[in-house]
Amino acid sequence: MEQEVSPESLLELLTRNKKELDAIALRFLPQASPNKEISTLYEMMRDYPSRGGKGFRGSLCLLWCELCGGQREDALVAATALELFQNWILIHDDIEDESDLRRGHPALHRKYGVPLSINAGDALHGKMWELLLSNQKKLGEAISFQVLREFSSMLNETTEGQQMELSWTVSKNWEITESDYLLMVTKKSAWYTCISPARIGVILGTISTESTNEDRRRILERLIQMGTDMGIAFQIVDDILNLTASEERYGKEILGDIFEGKRTLMMIHLLSNCNAEERRKIISTLSKPRQEKTVQEAKRIFELMKKKGAVDYASNVARKHAQSGLALYDSICRECGLRSAKSYDTIRLLLEYLVKRDY
């Protein structure tokens, strides 16, 4: 089958979608209040949504809707809400991880402090649901409810994954297996990055098509495994980029994951492939408070990772999951007769791009 999209036009498409969704979000979010304090809250809520980002999740949702023969317009609100989801959860995530930078600028709590930023995250979270409620008028109640339910499941999974990762840090637990890691990443990242955007796109793309409920249910079910594979690959690549990308393009601190003592697949591999003395030293460095770690110490750990083949190992695991996810994508599309749909190639390229990007 002839490719209809080039990688360049994929990036253009992502940018165009992101712009459109940002515009919807910023039109929807409140802007001005006669009260000074409330105006500041509005500024805070608009801050992360104004910082750009790639808009993968929103684009995936739009494309799956189109793939199923649905109207792109029907998915715009949900796609925007997916972007808001990421924004409010990142506000809280940055506090929880004590991150300094987000998309090249100081994290929200570095600008406004922790208390106001927790509250602004809650306010933006509320706005996500409010935006989703506006679907009622355009799409009717039954479909709107299905979308709301997907957001609810997505949030359950994401908070469970976040809990797993944070708990390991808080309890200084370094006995993490690869399967612990994969479960954590599936919950923390795969659901909101791949599974739910695709499922919501399918729900909104099949409103008026002839697919039976049974067909639809089957696709939705299979998207869980596909999105799990792609999401795992996406997150591993993200963790590798945290070590190797240029700070300017990546927008976060490089080696930040080592400073945060994150249990990435590379770290897990390193810890189970070094000797007792090396292990003791690494854990002692990682267990220090962030501000007491030096760049040199972080670099030494990174060098050891490379030496022990941890980065190559992680790349391999990512590649295998990506292959398996793409194979599932093809098989879902083949079975459901979606391979001739206009968006078939675009989604395939986007899924490939998720795991091949360099920032």
Add this chain to the structure above:
Amino acid sequence: MEQEVSPESLLELLTRNKKELDAIALRFLPQASPNKEISTLYEMMRDYPSRGGKGFRGSLCLLWCELCGGQREDALVAATALELFQNWILIHDDIEDESDLRRGHPALHRKYGVPLSINAGDALHGKMWELLLSNQKKLGEAISFQVLREFSSMLNETTEGQQMELSWTVSKNWEITESDYLLMVTKKSAWYTCISPARIGVILGTISTESTNEDRRRILERLIQMGTDMGIAFQIVDDILNLTASEERYGKEILGDIFEGKRTLMMIHLLSNCNAEERRKIISTLSKPRQEKTVQEAKRIFELMKKKGAVDYASNVARKHAQSGLALYDSICRECGLRSAKSYDTIRLLLEYLVKRDY
């Protein structure tokens, strides 16, 4: 009209309702996971809902539903969700205010740390929406949407009020007028304590009654002013109790508001009724970090408040708002022919109790 409820039986009723709502919440919230970290998340989510509390908000919602001739059963889910709202927002509130105690036990972040507690609050917030989505099956989609919209407005108001109060603290702003305070309290407290519980009760109580949409819209509109008055009175009384109640019954630290440097009506009155030197000294004490304030300093400020008549003044303002709220209650009930309803006296007693309680 003969009173059908005594103050004693009111408290019994509150306790009975609270027990029923707690049971629904704890049945609904997840309990066990094979994963240790996720089990801890579930424990954290169940923590505040297991600590008791008075359940005003849930009871108000049930009673308004009955007052309008509705089925109590129809309001149980929404009333439980109101209690969950309070619980998740208190988790975040306690972090934002650096509170030590909640309902007589250490605040959640004192037990589990800030990062996990922010996340648990988000997870519980998500569960509130999930619970509300379960109304769809029992009540149908249109009514469920109306309830969801009320929760959305309530959350917008609450986060705006919280922002106002936190901003004053962060920016060390002591130039707060009584009208600033009243706006803050209306948003932060009146909406979720009085306005929305009543409005949601009315929405659920008029599903199958003969009241026209116009009647219903008019009651809902008038409840905003009534709930504002009652909510303001409630919060002022709460602030007074923070200074005067016994710690054991109140469940929070006594004089905690002074340690937190909260802009209560008493504080605002004190600051505008003392001389420049006194004002300088008070602000200098209040501006110190919490752990540097001594009990003696806090007590001295409290004594000065009493001396300057700030507590009496605040009690008076609370009483006036309560009177005005109760008058509105009577007039709404008279106009809508609700004075003979079984719950008429109970709600009246509950509204009186809100501002007369001693803990």
